[in-house]
Amino acid sequence: MKIVCRCQDVTEEEVVAAIRQGATTIDEIKRLVRAGMGPCQGRTCRRLVSQIISRELKKPMAEIYPPTFRPPNRPVPFALVMAEYERQAAEDRKKAEKSARPDKAAKPAKEGKHP
Amino acid sequence: MKTRFDAIIIGGGILGVSTAYELAKAGLKDVCVIERHYLASGSTGRCGGGFRQQWSTEANTRLAMASVKRLEGIEEELGYQTEFFQGGYLILAHSDEDVEQFNKNVAMQQRLGLGVKTVTPDEAREIVPFLDQTKIKMATWCPTDGHISPFLLTQAYANAARRLGVEIHLWTTVTGLMKKSNTFFVMTDKGPYECQKLFNCAGSFARSIGEMLNVEIPVDPYRHEILVTEPVERLWNPMVISFGVGLYSRQEKNGGVVMGMGDPNEPVGTYVGSSMHFMYEMSRRFTTLFPKLSGLRIVRQWAGLYEMTADAQPILGPVDEVENFYQANGFSGHGLMLAPAVSQLLAELVTTGKTSMPIDDLHVRRFRGARTFHREKSVV
Numbered sequence: 174m175k176i177v178c179r180c181q182d183v184t185e186e187e188v189v190a191a192i193r194q195g196a197t198t199i200d201e202i203k204r205l206v207r208a209g210m211g212p213c214q215g216r217t218c219r220r221l222v223s224q225i226i227s228r229e230l231k232k233p234m235a236e237i238y239p240p241t242f243r244p245p246n247r248p249v250p251f252a253l254v255m256a257e258y259e260r261q262a263a264e265d266r267k268k269a270e271k272s273a274r275p276d277k278a279a280k281p282a283k284e285g286k287h288p
Numbered sequence: 289m290k291t292r293f294d295a296i297i298i299g300g301g302i303l304g305v306s307t308a309y310e311l312a313k314a315g316l317k318d319v320c321v322i323e324r325h326y327l328a329s330g331s332t333g334r335c336g337g338g339f340r341q342q343w344s345t346e347a348n349t350r351l352a353m354a355s356v357k358r359l360e361g362i363e364e365e366l367g368y369q370t371e372f373f374q375g376g377y378l379i380l381a382h383s384d385e386d387v388e389q390f391n392k393n394v395a396m397q398q399r400l401g402l403g404v405k406t407v408t409p410d411e412a413r414e415i416v417p418f419l420d421q422t423k424i425k426m427a428t429w430c431p432t433d434g435h436i437s438p439f440l441l442t443q444a445y446a447n448a449a450r451r452l453g454v455e456i457h458l459w460t461t462v463t464g465l466m467k468k469s470n471t472f473f474v475m476t477d478k479g480p481y482e483c484q485k486l487f488n489c490a491g492s493f494a495r496s497i498g499e500m501l502n503v504e505i506p507v508d509p510y511r512h513e514i515l516v517t518e519p520v521e522r523l524w525n526p527m528v529i530s531f532g533v534g535l536y537s538r539q540e541k542n543g544g545v546v547m548g549m550g551d552p553n554e555p556v557g558t559y560v561g562s563s564m565h566f567m568y569e570m571s572r573r574f575t576t577l578f579p580k581l582s583g584l585r586i587v588r589q590w591a592g593l594y595e596m597t598a599d600a601q602p603i604l605g606p607v608d609e610v611e612n613f614y615q616a617n618g619f620s621g622h623g624l625m626l627a628p629a630v631s632q633l634l635a636e637l638v639t640t641g642k643t644s645m646p647i648d649d650l651h652v653r654r655f656r657g658a659r660t661f662h663r664e665k666s667v668v
Binding site for chain 2: 181194195196197198200201204205207210211212214241243244245248249250251252254255258
């Protein structure tokens with residue numbers, strides 16, 4: 174038994190079984206057997222899976238359709254997402270206030286100069 | 289390659305494959321499913337995976353009850369494991385209006401014979417630990433609702449359909465349609481097909497398929513985003529929904545918590561990218577209801593399309609403009625849970641001309657002219 178996806182404990186046999194059911198892409202195999210759905214998001218298994226597809230379907234590696242990459246890059250806790258978002262929002266507010274200050278704003282046009 | 293069929297189904301989502309299976313089971317000889325990408329690559333494979341019977345309209349409740357009854361025996365019938373799990377649905381009421389509406393819903397659902405009841409905030413917390421019960425006034429609880437893996441259910445139907453002789457042509461895009469003396473000509477990027485009966489199960493693209501035959505199918509896609517956390521020990525069994533806070537959440541079989549929400553400001557379109565705003569907003573809403581779970585880590589986010597109709601109910605059955613052109617689309621985010629019943633009804637209609645449950649109210653003609661219709665209120 175060879176483990177292909179360490180995060181989800183997916184074996185080579187399971188991947189081959191998915192291909193026998195008609196899967197031809199990494200994304201289909203991910204949906205059927207969960208290879209690439211774990212915390213590492215397929216960093217380890219995606220090459221192995223494409224090699225297995227290439228071998229089983231006798232297609233060159235260059236013809237194996239790449240999988241979709243989804244955010245976030247690494248697992249992040251809810252609390253961190255909220256803290257970061259609020260920090261950025263506060264920064265944006267500060268910037269907006271700064272640009273709205275009278276000394277930085279454009280000088281008002283002098284009266285009576287309009288044609 | 290064979291290109292002449294009795295029936296061609298456009299769309300390889302849950303509705304396409306379940307309809308193909310039911311048609312073949314009802315005795316139709318040559319059935320073919322045409323799918324642009326791979327099975328469940330559209331809305332089906334991006335959905336939350338829940339099935340529920342708690343609806344605000346009688347028609348939807350009846351349909352959902354038939355569907356769940358069918359799902360209970362689906363693994364045995366199709367011979368495939370689907371992660372079918374009746375963990376229940378807990379729907380949270382936050383305001384007095386919610387309470388009033390839910391009491392009405394529950395009375396109607398109980399009249400139809402559904403095992404559903406209202407529970408107090410403390411009882412709700414027993415069903416879903418970690419819930420901040422001070423945020424709710426009441427909840428409704430139906431233990432026979434639950435969730436299922438959308439990919440596996442689609443694959444189960446597809447495998448069973450293939451065993452009955454159905455052909456499934458993947459990576460084939462329909463580019464044009466024509467009808468001449470009772471025969472449909474289906475143009476695709478892989479060549480032309482011919483058939484006698486045509487099914488529009490194209491989900492978010494149902495409108496464009498209709499336009500190819502000059503039939504207006506009033507279905508508009510809206511993006512809905514969703515995320516999943518790292519797998520953790522079992523927290524709770526049911527799907528939790530809140531229309532007030534605007535979220536639904538369930539724990540998958542492997543332990544990851546899936547949650548999603550709709551955004552009322554979302555424009556019509558088929559864009560399915562992810563946004564930072566969603567990640568923040570979802571985190572905020574989830575931790576409002578489950579403050580103790582704020583340390584849970586998000587592993588992945590994605591988006592899918594709700595194919596909405598004006599009344600949030602599906603378009604089902606034939607159309608007046610073109611004979612033998614059947615619709616099963618516009619499920620407004622609830623295709624997976626209704627498909628087992630709907631596909632069966634559609635097959636009955638096509639093969640016998642009658643259905644065991646009335647589906648006339650779901651005919652597309654309700655949107656033609658100035659008829660009024662009842663909007664389904666229980667939509668996240």
